[in-house]
Amino acid sequence: MRKQKGLALFALLVFLFLFFPLFIIVVTSFGENPTIQFPIQGFTLDWYANVFRISGFINSFWLSLRVSLLATILALVIGVPAAYGLSR
Incomplete structure (x- = not known):
């Protein structure tokens, strides 16, 4: 090559x-x-400690985690059958 x-x-x-x-x-x-x-x-390291003190950061983290989990599940539900169908 x-x-x-x-x-x-x-x-x-x-x-x-x-x-x-x-x-x-x-x-x-x-x-x-x-x-x-x-x-x-x-x-x-104070800026990283503030992440755990301020509730806005904590709420944003949990929202991001929920959205990412939902996106992963949705991608798997759509992607796995599509990949299976294209391989057949």
């Missing part, structure tokens, strides 16, 4: 483009400032 270096480079650039903003958010979440500031000043 022939290696396609151009395609591999393009795929790498796409992944970097998609994951770099997530990396910045995760790194800045450990900083002490309430706004995104790079490079971070100080190190704290």
Whole structure:
């Protein structure tokens, strides 16, 4: 099989483009400032502790969990019979 270096480079650039903003958010979440500031000043886990103190975050988490479970069940109910039908 022939290696396609151009395609591999393009795929790498796409992944970097998609994951770099997530990396910045995760790194800045450990900083002490309430706004995104790079490079971070100080190190704290207070923002993660706030997730368990504020009821809005907890309610949002449970809603997201219910929606994701419902979407997974719906995808399985539709996808498994469809895959079975297409394979026959």
